Amino acid sequence: MNDKLSPELLTYIEEIGLHHESQGISRIAGRILGLLMVTEGALSAEQIASSLQVSLGSVSTNIRLLLQTGHVEKKSVTGDRVTYYIFSPNALEKEVLSTLKRAASLQTILEKGAQIESVKESGVLSKRFESMKERAVHLEGYLEKLLAQWRSQS
Missing domain, CATH: 1.10.287 (Helix Hairpins)
Structure with missing residues (x-):
């Protein structure tokens, strides 16, 4: 996935991370939000970790936070056991x-x-x-x- 992100998108994702960090949310959580904001479909935790070049553990921890705050929603695919995530429309x-x-x-x-x-x-x-x-x-x-x-x- 990371190879599909332009330098402009990567810079934007980092800006979203910095914005959220200034609001008291971890930069990784902000970067996850930024990535999901610029992604049309759903992403797995593994895809998020790969795209942002962070650990899967960090993604899991921050996804839990973002699910609790309502910024991110789970998305399931019939027949696929992987959990996917999308930016919440709300x-x-x-x-x-x-x-x-x-x-x-x-x-x-x-x-x-x-x-x-x-x-x-x-x-x-x-x-x-x-x-x-x-x-x-x-x-x-x-x-x-x-x-x-x-x-x-x-």
Whole structure:
């Protein structure tokens, strides 16, 4: 498979890996996503390892993570015992849902922080926590509207 990837595609796959690494996901996981994004069909773990020139163990570990996050889906072929993987058509929606969960979690943490006596007594700190909570609420509302719009278009 690696011989079918142009230098331009290989560079793009690496850029996707670096992007995901900057978001707290391993670079290998990002590179797997990049490879699956530019691949029309499904790939086995062995094909992914060969294409990216990484170990099968690393692919297996990162595929499990990507399956859990919903970025990758399993694809089976009748009569073939090998498991194949594809880029999830809902990957971006899963990303937005994950951000929604983080925004809701942040609101809870900010509410708890705002109840600390020293924060309540300080005008500066009280305003800081209120402002951050308002922005987290705004972000959550925006993301919910975005998801609703996407789902209505499907």
